[in-house]
Amino acid sequence: MEESKLLRKAEIAIKSNRIIKLEARDSFFYIFVFLGNGKNGKDHILNEKSCDCKSFLFNRIYRNTNMCYHLIALNKALENEDFITIKLNSKEIFEIITDIYANGKSLKLRKVYPNK
Numbered sequence: 001m002e003e004s005k006l007l008r009k010a011e012i013a014i015k016s017n018r019i020i021k022l023e024a025r026d027s028f029f030y031i032f033v034f035l036g037n038g039k040n041g042k043d044h045i046l047n048e049k050s051c052d053c054k055s056f057l058f059n060r061i062y063r064n065t066n067m068c069y070h071l072i073a074l075n076k077a078l079e080n081e082d083f084i085t086i087k088l089n090s091k092e093i094f095e096i097i098t099d100i101y102a103n104g105k106s107l108k109l110r111k112v113y114p115n116k
């Protein structure tokens with residue numbers, strides 16, 4: 001996908017509040033999650049430099065770049081402080097991570113996601 005398209009997708013993701021910071025109440029731990037949308041949308045766990053999606057892996061291994069639209073979205077969101085922060089106990093955060101690895105997305109995350 002060309003870069004301008006990736007940027008556009010990233011901007012839409014930010015506008016629809018899909019960049020989430022999960023922050024532990026009981027420690028300094030935090031992670032970022034890119035919330036998938038629609039029925040088949042997958043959640044992704046990421047930080048400023050890496051993402052767990054296939055296109056990140058592909059770019060990393062075959063092109064030696066760190067690139068996917070989730071990462072572009074996260075870095076833009078960080079620049080503008082335009083993301084959702086949800087505070088949970090670290091146990092709950094680990095449940096969400098386990099959910100995402102086991103099922104591709106987390107129902108628990110959807111339950112704690114603030115309704116706007």
Ligand SMILES: [Zn+2]
Pocket residue numbers: 044051052053054055056068069070071
């Ligand atoms: Zn990604």
